Amino acid sequence: MNPARRTTATALVLAAAGGVLYATAVPASAAVNCTSPVFKRQFFANTTFSGTPKKTDCDSAIDQNWGKGAPVSGVPSNNFGVRWSVTRDFGSGGPFAFTASAQDGMRVYLDGVRKINVWKNVSATVKKTVNVTIPAGKHTIRFDFVNWTGSANVRFTYTPRTSAAYDKVKPLTPTGTAVSYNPATGAAKLTWTRSKEMDLANYRVYRRLKGAPYGKQLATTTATSYTDSALPKTGAAYYYEVWAVDKAGNVSGGSSDKLVTTVDRTPPAAPFVEWDACPADQPYAAPELVTTAKNAADIARYEMQRLDATTKRWSTVYSGTKGAICDTGYRADGSKVTYRGRARDAAGNWSAYSAARRSPPPT
Template sequence: MSRTAHFAATAAVLATASTLLTVAPASAATTCNSPVFKRQFFANTTFSGTPKKTDCDSAIDQSWTGAPVSGLPSNNFGVRWSVTRDFGSGGPFALAASGLDGIRVYVDGVRKIDLWKNTSTTVSKSVNLTIPSGKHTLRVDYVNWTGSAKVKFAYTPRTSATVDKVKPLVPTGTSVAYDSATGKAKLSWAKNKEMDLAGYKVYRRLKGTAFGGSPLATTTATSYTDIPPATGATYYYEVRAYDKAGNVSTGTADQPVGTPDRTAPDAPTGLYAKVGPGAVTLAWDTNGVTDTYRVYRATAPQGPFTRIADGLDSAWYRDTGADLTGRLYYRVTAVDPVGNESAPSVVADTGEPDTTPPAQVTDVTVEGTTAGNAVRWQTSSDDRHVNHYEVWAAPEGASDPDGPETVFGLSFNDQRAAAGVPLTYRVQAVDDYGNLAPVSAPVTATRPAPGAVAVPTGVEGTPLDSATELTWVSVPDATGYRVYRRTDRNAAWTRLGDRPTTALRYSDSEAPGVSAYYYVAALDAEGRESAPSESVQVWRETPATPTAPVAPTITLSAPYKECTTNDCAPHGGTGVPLTVTLKHDRLLSGYTYRFYGPSNSGYLTTDGSTITWTPSGPGLYTFEVRAIDYYGRSGPFTSVRFMVG
């Protein structure tokens, strides 16, 4: 075979291995680009001394008669080929060598084929081996002692799925470029180094979802162009390499593409309008995907509507410029981040304006304490539209110097009242439209000056299941103490207990299940209260109750059944889980329970309402449980029996 024919055949073989070798021109250059071999000719069979010639060779498939190059003898010469290349993920390979005379093949300096003898016939050998990932060096040594010279070598990946279990490496250099004008996303990556590479699989997913099992596309190129839906959503792409044995690499890092949003969001829903003093409050349901809202107002249901607010990032608005003397109509639109505006919401209106004031507030009382004057009143008889109350305070014969206090409850503590100065209080109800009720009948009180004892200190409050326990430090010369409570910072203080206490503690057995504030006042020899102590806040998850929790109800999961007087048949069995469901009408901290019978779990605790247990053997078992109040008080035990098959 001619050298040209040899080259053509070898190039075809290597092309099937996904790498087409190119011939470097023979020259004195000693550097050859991988995967081209560097070839060296030696005038001896020991590869010693300076090569007579060095060039590049794309394929090892030659035969010579006589000297292969100038300066070499026709016999007793050597030729060495070497190449270092990146094998990617590596894997199973076949090395095939033949020659006349001697040939040796090395991988990273380790001999893999040894046909080293003078022969008159061609010798050959094939070796299957696994080449690790990364770069490795192949070296082929050939010697001709006498006669004709022939040498041939090839290395090829073994691509049978039963042999090759090594997946390709993850493609590198992944990037994506998106053209918003054309809507095209071009994904690019670097070519893999594996010789058995078959191609690439491209995947796409919507943000927040997983990649599907099937690829968007497969390709043998190192780029792919896609047109993702232009919905304003973000899509992610990844590339996976696959080889001829069907092994697939791990995916590349996700490459995001944000598409333009040309779709308007949904119209807001649930819009309502509520009239309040001096303003209309609007609220609607957030759609969860828009950034801002616009509010429009009109004096007729068909419009025209005028925009009164823009760029709202919350689903409510207070229209302080509304004319409450007429009926008003509102609608709201949603605006997405790129400016797409939704269709308007359903129109909401304020209804016909109300010009009728609430009824006069009655039963106003006031009591002077050293913490301030406590003003209380009853709900207005026409409280359906009452928005708040205004409390006026003034010295007798004068007017309130700084205007009324706005109160949303039914009491007020005037802590700014000066001691020893009589003050007269009046209360007015104010409805949603700002209509004022007639002023209540006046009541008068004087804040007393503190008594001649010190202020109690060290007040602490501890929530217990039966009460909130308050303690404080003894005050010299005090004849007793009074305790006050309120649940709002501005409300009137309520004195607890009918009589003063001489103890340094007090149990508030009617403590509500909310945040409450307490203060303590000491009494002097004349029964006068000291100034109030520093208030202490106590938060309760449950109201105080006088009794421990009752036993919970117990439900056993199928197939288990509670034993009765007439039926205690076995159900379930060893290894079959049982779930016990507990029910109680209180907020608890948990339960204490145990299973006992052929085996005993011992007492355990749980803060949940379900308990899963697996019997270790058959027999009659008892489940025993009791409820534990939120602050640790335990109720009575109850139990059920059941038979395990």
């Protein structure tokens, strides 16, 4: 049981005594606000719930056994009443079970419509369960209990019926989705608002490449956030969606798409060296860099290196946008020469060097 939270105001009343005005303090009614889904509870010193409650507080669960004693100070041990009420958001709604037990009388209302009515003085606890369909959105449940004589106990629960045989209602689509992207790590974090569904099982997180028709399920989670640390760093754009799943297996629609454009940290594939004929005035074949990368169109620059046979050091003989060159001054003695090359994409990522390859014999 949660303690009451009261806000008490004091009124000042001016009164006259012997021609002199003076102020006297008059306590105002205490206001109690209980945060949903906690119940507001009121104790009455009668069975008609009339007049001002003797006490008002907050109760997290209706489950009390007062025996033959008074429930609170100022209320008799017989002929008293207790009223609980709560207004909450039921999300998409659906089938619920209202289960109440009491000694003596009990009545349960949904939005003012009576659903359970056991209103008599009994010598033993009576239990009653009814199945109720609650519409989507906010609704008010009220539970009235009275004790006429003897022992007093009361219990009430409202729980979703989660069997797929009864629950055909899809959860509400997740809302409040937002995504942030960390270009340093390449990770995207997706967040969303917690669902109002009482029978929520989990959320499913999906990612799809922009322009692609289907998404890839990344995770199943009960949290309200997910960090995608495996997002490819290719410069491509991706959409994220969240879906809600209830305990009966019903799946909501997807949340609004949230777009992330990744940084490009993926180098192109290494090119390889081929040989092609130089112009007619050159008596040997030319080294040519060829790439098989899927993003070959993204290659902005090539670099070709030649191995010095004496020093075993590589030197750059070409750097530019062309993929083929004629290295005209490399072979005065007619010897074979070894080349290698690499490619850089528009984002500045260099590929690995190609495998080193020796030139064909001079012609």
